[in-house]
Amino acid sequence: MDQARALDQEPRRSPLHGLPVGVKDIIDTVDMPTEYGSPIYSGYRPQWDAACVAALRKAGAIIMGKTVTVEFAMRHPNKTRNPLNPAHTPGGSSSGSAAAVADGMAPLALGTQTGGSVLRPTAFCGVVGLKPSFNVINRAGVKPNSESLDTVGLIARNVPDAALMFTTLIGQSVVDFSEQLPTLRIGFWRTPQWPSADKATGEAFSQALPRLAKAGAHIEEVDLPAAFNEMYAVHSSISDYEVVRALEYERMHFADQISATLMKKIRQAEKCDFDRYVEAQRHAAQCRLMLNDVFLDHDILLVPSAAGEAPLGLQSTGDSTFNRIWTALHVPAITVPVFKGHSGLPIGAQLVAPYGSDRKLLLCADWIHKVLT
């Protein structure tokens, strides 16, 4: 409150002036403990603010507090519950950030995504999650998980709020959502993971496509070249090789304080050797260029955000299978809460745009959000 009152006396620094923001606890803050979701770092106080936190403070935002992260932003669940139904997982690993925004604790939050750690929890909690183009939001002061994949993401109640946060962080002018969009060419891709999507997700998309067409969009069902099917294995190889090494220090000295879930994952990940990693990186580089061709005919791609609603129970944070490929392809992706599942929990639609077209993605996402809700 002191910070808010002080900011009220100042000229407005940015559209975020005076707004409270939650920060995932994988991101360093100089004035609050940063524990990376691990007992190894219990009470740890960094000597700096992460670059993204410093940028928020410079813009006049107030860091409300740290939000719970899954252990080292991986898989082992932490204590957060889904505010829409506490018996269900909030998703992970940006569990606390998604739950905080969904529950009204803060209008904005920072998360990170290596697989689906922003898109999945925001879909499960019924808020908007934006994973911007790779590396456009700086990662200095974010605990590395897999450096070829880790992306700082933004969580907000709606698309215009996410856009305000994004443009402020990258130093662009605000997005004008009253602007009339030209006819939107939407490519709907079921993805190879479609069989794992639940019935409600299938029904939701079947009903949504004609509604989007009726509202003026040009919808075409697309099938990406076979090389993209391998991007799921490619994501795993890159992630495996890198995470094993990123946690070298913790594995050497604090193995007993690493969860059994993570240890199991690490032991499996150790099987990815240099040659498989290099081949995965080569494949990813090629697919990134091939994706440019896909976007010649489509402004954005529409795909599921997750296999369905937030699963019941807190033993797992759900599956990131619908998100991983886009993280590895370095393109911006957003989830908007436009559907409902059979338990009444939200189901998101994921939209994907070409690398660097984050602004266009936000405009399209807002239009689709308005049409479908």
Add this chain to the structure above:
Amino acid sequence: MDQARALDQEPRRSPLHGLPVGVKDIIDTVDMPTEYGSPIYSGYRPQWDAACVAALRKAGAIIMGKTVTVEFAMRHPNKTRNPLNPAHTPGGSSSGSAAAVADGMAPLALGTQTGGSVLRPTAFCGVVGLKPSFNVINRAGVKPNSESLDTVGLIARNVPDAALMFTTLIGQSVVDFSEQLPTLRIGFWRTPQWPSADKATGEAFSQALPRLAKAGAHIEEVDLPAAFNEMYAVHSSISDYEVVRALEYERMHFADQISATLMKKIRQAEKCDFDRYVEAQRHAAQCRLMLNDVFLDHDILLVPSAAGEAPLGLQSTGDSTFNRIWTALHVPAITVPVFKGHSGLPIGAQLVAPYGSDRKLLLCADWIHKVLT
């Protein structure tokens, strides 16, 4: 010495068992101060070892000490002198690591390269510098400068030593340098920077090419497609956008403790906006794939390591113009000290291989080193 004696009692953990290694002070060490070459971090003690330091300790190496880095691994010179002639710069930013190995303080050292910060100082100090393929050596615990470019590099007295350190760090078997190489197809590229190379460099390459051919290599002068000429500007755009953001916290709170050299660089770098950055990343991604075609006809590329010998004076660390493009292309590059300049200081030859072909690069570099010295 205590560590060395203790390791002597143990079974041999790796080829690096008991070997002393110097660590550039941009890389975190839990048992020694890490100051990033900046008064802002005077006396700072990290809570962890960087992943690459932990991996070295696990392999039984001894961290001898921290080596001087230029401020935040950028440009502003620090106190290190060139051990071959103290009136000359050792190069930067891995100044201390290159000088330590050249002076016999340690047989091995870690550096980092964002532009030419491993290849240039090692060329100036007459040692071997290896910048491996991007991200194959983990960067967790390395202070970020430009995350799309920063690469952990290795410094050694000769190629086989560099190879021992490299294969140990990535978990490969040792390289067998007695292996007979098939006829080496070397592409010699003058690069668009050739006019800035000094007379001695020109003479050295003119004499080296026939010697390599006589020793059995197939040498062809090549000219890369015009798109590669733009990679110099592309490197600057990526570096500019990212470094300004990576130092957000320090700029906000400790601007008075940032050198005038760095502040000037930051102010100029701030001109690179999101659109220019995105365009640069797109261009780099395309050139990385185009480079694969260049390597269809050549096992390696041979280019200068620097414009000439280490310049006289300590006001500047010299120019990284001959190294930057390869850092941005993410391919492995090595410098071997095979020539001498007019002041008697070393001049290096830089060799470049396809992404992931670090092992082949080491084999070729050793062969070339033997032929030319």
